[in-house]
Amino acid sequence: MRNLILEKIATLFLYVMIGFALFLLLRGHNSPGGGFIAGILAASGFLMYAIVFGSEAVLKKIVVNPRYIIGTGLLLSLISAIIPIFWGLPPMTAIWGTLGKIHVGTPLLFDTGVFVLVTGMIISIITNIMDVLKWNS
Amino acid sequence: MEFIIAIFIGLLYACGVYLLLRRSIVKLILGVLILSNATNLIIFLSGGIQRNEISFIPEGSEVANPEVILDPLPQALILTAIVIGLGIAAYILALKYKYFEKTGTHDLDQLSKTDQK
C-alpha cells in the first residue's frame, strides 16, 4: 500500500536530517556535536527512508556501495592521523590553519571521516538486515 | 541518587545473568546486551554523579573552570563502550541468524556436537 503523505515526509526528513547532521559536524569541537552524532543522525534519516521505500531505494540514493563509503571514512581518519608526522609531531596531533576567516585543521578531517564511516556502517547494517527479513517485498 | 542507580545496576546484572542461564540462544544474546549496558552504567556511576555544567571551555576564555564543569572522561569511555557494543550486537545477531538457518534450532543444548562426547 502506498502512503503519499508518509513518502513525502520521509523524503523531506532525509534532507532535513542530513542538513542538521552537517550543522552538528561543523559545530563540533567547540560546542556539543561532532562526527559520531552527526553520522548517527544522518543514518537515522536514511533509516526512515528505508522503512518507507525499502532498502533498494536507499542503495540507489547513495549511488555507491556502502562498503566504499565506510572505506573512505576510514581513509580520511587515517590520513588526518598521519599528516602531523610530516611536521615531525606525534601522530594524531591537531594542526590548525586558517582558510579565510575560518579555522580548519586535522580534527575536522578526522570528524568528517568518522561521520562518513558511521553513516556508511549503519546504512550497511540496516540494508543487510532488511534484505534478510525481505522487507517491502 | 548513587544508591538508586547502584540497585538498578544490580537488577540489570541479575536480569542479564538469569537470561544467560536460559537455554535459548536469543535469550542468551539479550542477556549479553543487558550485561553490556549494566557495565556501561558502572563506569557512569564510578565517575561520580554531580549536577554541573557541561565540560566545554566557555566562549572567549582560554581555560575551563574545574569548579563548575563535569568530569568528561566517563562519558567518553561510555561512548566508546557503546560503539563497541553496537558492533558486537550487529555481529552476534548475524551469527544467530546464520546458525538458525544452518540448523533450524535455537536450543543451546544442541550446541554440544563439537565437544568431546
Added chain:
Amino acid sequence: MIVSLPIFLPLSFMIFAFLFRHYRGREYIAVAAAFLNVITSILLFSQTAREGMLKLQMGDWPAPYGITLVSDRFSAFMVLIASLIFLATTAYSVRSVDWNRKSFGYYLFSFGVLMGVNGSFLAGDIFNLYVWFEVMLMASFILMSHGGERQQLEGSIKYLILNLISSFFFVAGIGLLYGKIGSLNMADIASKLMKYETMPPEINPAFILIFVGFAIKGALVPFFFWLPASYHTPPPVVTALFSGLLTKVGIYSLIRFYSLFLYQHHEFWQPLILGVAVLSMVIGVITATSQFEFRKILSFHIISQVGYVVMGLGLYTIAGLAGAIYFLAHNMLSKTNAFLVAGYVYHQKGTLNLKILGGFYKKHPLWAIFFFISAFSLAGLPPLSGFVGKFLLIKAGIEADHLGIALIALFVGFFTLFSMVKIWIEVFWKPEDNMKKLKRIPQQNWSIQQNPLWMTLSSGGMALLIVLGGIFASPIVDYCYLAAESLMNPQLYVDFVLN
C-alpha cells in the same frame, strides 16, 4: 613515531583490502605487508633494545591525560615474535585458505587480529588496552565463524559469549579503578598506588575483576572452557594464528599488571597466582591425555603451557620472570608450528582423528621432521628451545624455595612428552591401516592443494627458528633477564612515562 608503526601498518592494509576486495594477487600483497610488518618490528625491537624504553604521546598530549604508547624490552620482544608468527601464517594461508574465504576478507580480518595484538602489547593506558582487546576480539570472532560451517558456528557461539563476558569483567574493573584512583594511565595509577602505605581495601575488588577478565582471555583454570570447545573448529591456519597470539595477549597483560600494580599486594596475589598456575599446568595436561583428536590435544596443551608462564610470574623473581618471558616466546613459536603441521595433515587426509591416521613419516618425511621439532620442543627436550624455557623456570622455582611447584612442573613435562609421543606414534609411525582409511569424506571446501611450497617454507622457517632459539639461547636469555629486570623495577617505567 616507530612505536605507532605496528598499529598503522596493519590498519593501512586493512583499509586497502576493504576498498579493493576483488583485486587479483591479494595473497601476495598480504605476504608483502606481513613482511614489511616484520621489518618494522625488527626496527622497533633494535631501537628498544638500545634505549631500554620508548614512548609516544598520541596527539602530543602529556602523559597522564593523553593516550600513551609505551614500548619496553618485554613488549618489543612480544611484538617481534607476533610479527614472525603472523608472517608464517600468512605465507601458509596462500595455499591453505580457499578462494571463498579469501575473497570474503580473510586477510582483512587477520590483519585486524594483528593490529589488536600489537596495540595491546604497546598500550600504556588501561582503557586503550580494553579497546585493543575488543579490536582483536571482533576480528577473531569473524575469523572463527568465517565460512559458516555448522561446527564453526557452534564453536564461535561458545567462544563469543565467554570472551564477551570476560570483556565485561575487565571494563567493570576499569570503571571501579577509575572511580577510586581517578586516572587511566598505567604509569600514573602505579605511581598513585605506590604512595599508599598499605593498599586500601577498595582497590582489590577492581583488580579481582580485571584478573578474572585476563584469566578468561588467557584460558587459565578454572576459566578455560571456551578454548578446547572452539579451537578445533575453524580452518587450521586460523587455529594456528589464534594459538600463537590470542591467549598470550591475556597473559602478557597479566604480567604487565602484576609488575605495575598487583605486586604491592604481594602476600594476597602470589598464592592465588601460583595456585592458578599449578592447576592450569596439571589439569590442562591431564585432560589432554584422554583426547584422540590432533588439534584437541594441542588445544589442551595450550592451557598447560600458559600455566608454566603464569608460574614464572607467580614466583616474581628476576629469574622467574625471565623464564616466563622466554617460555612465552618459545611457546608462541612451537605451538603455532605444531598447529601448522596439523593443518597439513588435515589437508592431506581430510581428518585429524588419531585412530584413522597413520604412515605419515613414510610419505612426508619433511613434515614429520617439522612436527618432531615443534612437538619435542613443547615437551622440553634438549637442544630445542622448550628445554631452555623449562630449565629456566624450574631453576627459578627451586631458587625461590618453591620446590613443590618446581617438581610439579617437571612432572607435567613428562605428561606433555607422553601426549606428544602419542601423536608421533599414531600419526607418523604407525603403518597406515587401509581398512580404516578415510571413513569420513574430507570437506572439500578446505582446499587440498597440490603444490605446498608456501606451506613448507612457512613451517620450515618456524622449525628453524625453534632450533636456533634453543642452540643460540644465550643472547636471548640475556635479553630476557634485562627485560625482567626492568619489569621488576616499576619505578623506572613510571619515571620514564610521566616525565
